[in-house]
Amino acid sequence: MGVVTRVIPCLDVAAGRVVKGVNFENLREMGDPVDLARRYFEQGADEITFLDVTATVDERATTYDVVRRTAEQVFIPLTVGGGIRTVDDVARLQEVGADKVGVNSAAIRRPELITEIADRFGAQVLVLSLDVKRSPRVPSGFVVTTHGGRRETDLDALDWAREAIARGAGELLVNSIDADGTRQGFDLELVGLMRDLSSVPVIASGGAGDVSHFAPAVRAGADAVLAASVFHSGQMTVGEVKAALSAEGVAVR
Structure with a gap:
């Protein structure tokens, strides 16, 4: 089998519970x-992705415990993001069972972190x-945000992606804040722009609402598709997404 498209459920975790909102607000x-x-x-x-969406110091222990308990029962790669600021944080997460880590705000504050982790x-x-x-504020029309989408930076998303890849990032998890939780489909323009510049896998995130939304994201350039609320609510299963992708000629496991 050639390249297969990965389907990745995402668990946004706050204080040890899974939460979900719309455009990163009104979490339930x-x-x-x-x-x-x-x-x-x-x-x-x-794969499974955990994002600690409140990543404050007093909740770190909760996240480590969740990752440890999950790794004991789930035998596919686990990616954990939220609150990772140092290589020691990465080492500790690996000790409890994380396979990959997602970095965002800390890497924006100090891009050298990307290089340190990759090295x-x-x-x-x-x-x-x-x-x-x-955003019209940056040349590509897409700006990087922090703090769960609440704060805009001055970084053009395409420029930042290029820099991060050059520094050693192994994958791009591209989440559209505008599409997040809306269930209207992925931002295909954003996925395509990231695919055009990226030498590493691109994960499309934000906006899945129907099994028919996943294949267009793959055609736009996604190597993996990620969704949260549609899985949590039982609206669709991972198997149903894979069946829909397969029916569209997309290779899946």
């Missing part, structure tokens, strides 16, 4: 992260998480 509780991760593993998910653990461990909004 969706369940226990370990139970949900096990459900998706059993449905055939290729110590390898580029395959490092996922650059990009929370992107449409």
